[in-house]
Amino acid sequence: MLWIIILSVIALIGFILLTIALIEPHRPEFTRVRLTENGGEPSLRILFFSDIHIEMCYVGSDYICGLIKQEKPDIVLFGGDVSSYPKHVENGIRYLAKISECCKVLNIPFIGVTGNHDIDLTEEQEKQCGFGNIENRYVTYGDYVLSGLDDSGRLERVWYTPVEVPADKKHILVVHDPDAISHIEDTKRIDYMLSGHIHGGQIRTPFRLEFYIRKDDLPRKGIFKGKHLIGNTVVYISRGLGCAKLPVRLGSRPEVSILEF
């Protein structure tokens, strides 16, 4: 009798968790985060989203366009990973192209970097996405300079070096995989780093067990989402929008952020 009760309770908990995990990818969270210490009006506001993984993305481009219209940020930034599989990439391109249109209407720059799943994107496809790729170059905005780093993918991992940027501006490095910070020789000139890739764990488990089946370094140290100080660099890691491998999220809702500087 006791066993029946225990098994029933386990089954009920499993059913509740599965239900939540199936609903969560459909419930994006809009976060507003201040990355600088100073108060007052921000001098730069970036709308940041990452990791679409279009084949398992349940947050429409309309949602992001709505936030762009509502917030009117200075810059809209994409953090990489259009699609997990090449056969779905055209849908991802359409998704990004719609966001690009929204930005054009409001005259807001749309820039970004590619992720580890985007290594097969052709130059033409990248152009169709509609964002200005800032990998290995930089753009300036007021007192800030944003530069981007390419992602080599995971099969033959190469960690690249950021480009030189003007010394009189605060440097925001955009790189898909936050582990890059551990592989950059000199981080003194990187004031901020914006990343995605980890999906906030996607399916959270007790004792962070989910990170032991991944190869990433920072998550094993407890750094897998949100704002962190690593050395002198303020790092922000987005939970991203879509899902990888399974169409579920648990304890890690999809995220679109306004980052204030």
Ligand SMILES: [Fe+2]
């Ligand atoms: Fe991803």
